[in-house]
Amino acid sequence: MDIPHQCQFCNRQANSAFHDLSTEGLAEISQLKTCVSFRKGQVIMHEGARPQGVYCIHNGKVKLYTLGTEGKEQIIRFVTSGDLIGYRSILSEEPISASATALEDTHACYIPKSSFFKVIQDNPKFSLNLLKLSCHELGEAGKMITSLAQKNVKERLAEILLILNTTFGEDEDGYIDINLTREEIANMVGTATESVIRLISELRKEGYIRSKGKRIALEDRVSLRQMAAIYE
Amino acid sequence: MDIPHQCQFCNRQANSAFHDLSTEGLAEISQLKTCVSFRKGQVIMHEGARPQGVYCIHNGKVKLYTLGTEGKEQIIRFVTSGDLIGYRSILSEEPISASATALEDTHACYIPKSSFFKVIQDNPKFSLNLLKLSCHELGEAGKMITSLAQKNVKERLAEILLILNTTFGEDEDGYIDINLTREEIANMVGTATESVIRLISELRKEGYIRSKGKRIALEDRVSLRQMAAIYE
DNA sequence: CGATTAATTGATACTTCTCAAATCCTGTGG
DNA sequence: CCACAGGATTTGAGAAGTATCAATTAATCG
Numbered sequence: 419m420d421i422p423h424q425c426q427f428c429n430r431q432a433n434s435a436f437h438d439l440s441t442e443g444l445a446e447i448s449q450l451k452t453c454v455s456f457r458k459g460q461v462i463m464h465e466g467a468r469p470q471g472v473y474c475i476h477n478g479k480v481k482l483y484t485l486g487t488e489g490k491e492q493i494i495r496f497v498t499s500g501d502l503i504g505y506r507s508i509l510s511e512e513p514i515s516a517s518a519t520a521l522e523d524t525h526a527c528y529i530p531k532s533s534f535f536k537v538i539q540d541n542p543k544f545s546l547n548l549l550k551l552s553c554h555e556l557g558e559a560g561k562m563i564t565s566l567a568q569k570n571v572k573e574r575l576a577e578i579l580l581i582l583n584t585t586f587g588e589d590e591d592g593y594i595d596i597n598l599t600r601e602e603i604a605n606m607v608g609t610a611t612e613s614v615i616r617l618i619s620e621l622r623k624e625g626y627i628r629s630k631g632k633r634i635a636l637e638d639r640v641s642l643r644q645m646a647a648i649y650e
Numbered sequence: 651m652d653i654p655h656q657c658q659f660c661n662r663q664a665n666s667a668f669h670d671l672s673t674e675g676l677a678e679i680s681q682l683k684t685c686v687s688f689r690k691g692q693v694i695m696h697e698g699a700r701p702q703g704v705y706c707i708h709n710g711k712v713k714l715y716t717l718g719t720e721g722k723e724q725i726i727r728f729v730t731s732g733d734l735i736g737y738r739s740i741l742s743e744e745p746i747s748a749s750a751t752a753l754e755d756t757h758a759c760y761i762p763k764s765s766f767f768k769v770i771q772d773n774p775k776f777s778l779n780l781l782k783l784s785c786h787e788l789g790e791a792g793k794m795i796t797s798l799a800q801k802n803v804k805e806r807l808a809e810i811l812l813i814l815n816t817t818f819g820e821d822e823d824g825y826i827d828i829n830l831t832r833e834e835i836a837n838m839v840g841t842a843t844e845s846v847i848r849l850i851s852e853l854r855k856e857g858y859i860r861s862k863g864k865r866i867a868l869e870d871r872v873s874l875r876q877m878a879a880i881y882e
Numbered sequence: 883c884g885a886t887t888a889a890t891t892g893a894t895a896c897t898t899c900t901c902a903a904a905t906c907c908t909g910t911g912g
Numbered sequence: 913c914c915a916c917a918g919g920a921t922t923t924g925a926g927a928a929g930t931a932t933c934a935a936t937t938a939a940t941c942g
Contacts, residue, residue, distance in 0.1 A: 494796075567798055
């Protein structure tokens with residue numbers, strides 16, 4: 419996988435917080451960034467650490483999670499092309515609140531802290547984009563809190579499946595294009611692995627989804643949305 | 651309650667995102683802001699609305715909550731002196747994600763959207779503070795997600811009581827200085843009112859807290875922290 | 883002082899978790 | 913290419929945790 423050395427030629431830019439950075443700003447980042455790769459399963463950032471820079475994901479899929487009691491993972495969200503990792507910690511001047519692990523081979527650009535701050539200072543628009551981004555994520559987190567607190571496991575599972583479908587899209591056979599173990603799904607929904615398994619099979623029997631091994635495809639989005647009580 | 655017309659003389663400033671705004675910036679806000687009051691129980695912002703400005707709380711206490719299925723409140727967090735309401739929505743250009751209701755009589759300054767943006771544009775430092783603030787809250791939200799997903803009700807209750815104690819402090823008798831109904835506590839913990847009542851009485855019998863009517867005082871913080879699995 | 887709302891307690895039902903056992907996959911080395 | 917080891921998935925049974933409903937008592941407000 420080749421990542422352009424010049425950010426201005428990177429097609430991921432359009433989806434990223436960098437999308438309306440000046441040419442000078444992009445050139446500046448280009449000079450200071452480094453390209454890095456992570457293998458499937460490799461830890462990119464460790465909860466509690468103090469990062470010295472941010473990663474901009476070029477391609478690949480990454481999970482962000484905190485470790486709860488007894489070391490159980492709670493997946494907070496996913497990160498993919500164009501997304502940033504580590505900016506929250508750097509900006510709030512706090513240790514990293516969530517670990518990041520690659521779900522598949524991932525390529526990214528590493529931008530050192532100092533350069534990141536320089537770009538923020540020199541580009542009010544970029545700074546505003548980051549602000550917009552973090553505020554958006556804050557809203558998403560609020561929704562997740564309400565779901566966890568008020569919905570039952572089946573409703574939350576339906577919701578997560580819909581979210582996964584929008585985040586990762588579908589492959590040619592209509593399956594959600596992400597490879598997660600049942601345990602990882604459980605760690606998102608906030609339940610036991612066995613419960614997820616039982617409910618997935620229930621949803622299958624009821625005709626809302628179909629599945630083949632790990633792969634899951636949504637069959638009846640409308641009903642799933644209704645079940646998850648998403649009225650948007 | 652008198653709020654200074656000049657923000658530079660407002661003693662709430664030190665705790666707020668405005669804390670290192672330039673004198674000119676503060677003067678600018680002073681000109682454009684309006685003072686408003688809310689009675690206990692009054693709704694300040696309504697979920698789904700598009701706010702035309704932000705409120706800076708001068709004194710009083712406010713709950714932020716979303717309405718889940720069947721109209722049940724989920725309290726996301728509390729807002730008090732020096733905190734802002736509505737900035738998330740304005741910055742992310744999305745409808746308000748959480749309603750705000752005054753828990754006691756509250757005085758605030760209203761800053762129209764346009765002025766707010768002008769101050770952001772003219773004061774990179776303020777913009778950076780907001781960024782810092784939203785990133786911090788994002789971390790807090792992540793913690794809440796993990797708690798809800800992994801801890802049982804008693805552990806979450808212990809956690810919430812500790813949070814309330816730090817957020818609102820104690821009155822002269824050591825009781826947490828906030829007046830919440832058992833239902834509101836339940837709406838934070840994400841459980842039924844009766845469960846909260848039972849567990850509060852359990853914690854009392856075990857000597858971790860004492861209570862008098864609605865009022866609750868922490869007696870054994872160390873054990874509560876252990877129970878809530880907070881190791882910070 | 884009523885009238886209303888909030889808090890408490892008990893009994894029961896339901897949801898979800900945990901543990902254990904069986905089956906299915908997947909990648910690896912022969 | 914096959915067999916096998918180790919992990920992942922599935923299923924069942926029983927236990928634990930919570931919610932719900934109903935009835936009672938306490939607190940609060942005009």
